[in-house]
Amino acid sequence: MGLKLETLIIVVIVAILSGALMVKFTHKSTDGKLFTKELEFTNTTFIEVDTATMQSRAFGTYGIRDAGVLTLHNLKYHTKNIELLRAKKGTYKGDKLYLDGNITVNQKEGYDYSAQHAVYDKKTKILNITSAFTGIMDKNIIHGYTLRYDTQKKEAFGKRIDAVVYTAEK
Secondary structure: OHHHHHHHHHHHHHHHHHHHHHOOOOOEOOOOOEOOEEEEEEEEEEEEEOOOOEEEEEEEEEEEEEOOEEEEEEEEEEEOOOOEEEEEEEEEEOOEEEEEEEEEEEOOOOOEEEEEEEEEEOOOOEEEEOOOEEEEEOOEEEEEOEEEEEOOOOEEEEEOOEEEOOOOOO
16 A cells, blocks of 8 residues: 555656646736836936937936837937927837927927927938928928938928028018
């Protein structure tokens, strides 16, 4: 009878170990996607600097970094060349900032632009507005369908432009 009890205990232990080794532990969310969120925050300011000066400053009321991509809601962005850039949502992917919803760009000098979709390349300092836009400076008004604006050179190239421009009287 002692041998049967020992055999039964060995069989139970082997069954428990086999069952434990067959279980696969994963870190998945309920919708089936792999959980990748690295950071979540509210009312935060990010300041990007190099060895000499501040490069840019960004503020978001809510943000998340997921799989290496930073997304900010109610974004306010500032650089040496841009007085204030606002958007409902901004997504950083590498050197590009993808902007969506109620975008406004206020310049220290020049036109102020508004649009719904744009991409700002931090490396080249070029803002590509990829939706219909409006540009306003004093009484001057420009409407167009796309715009490529170099924030350093203050040069803009647009498509399908409709403008009212006032010049100085001579």
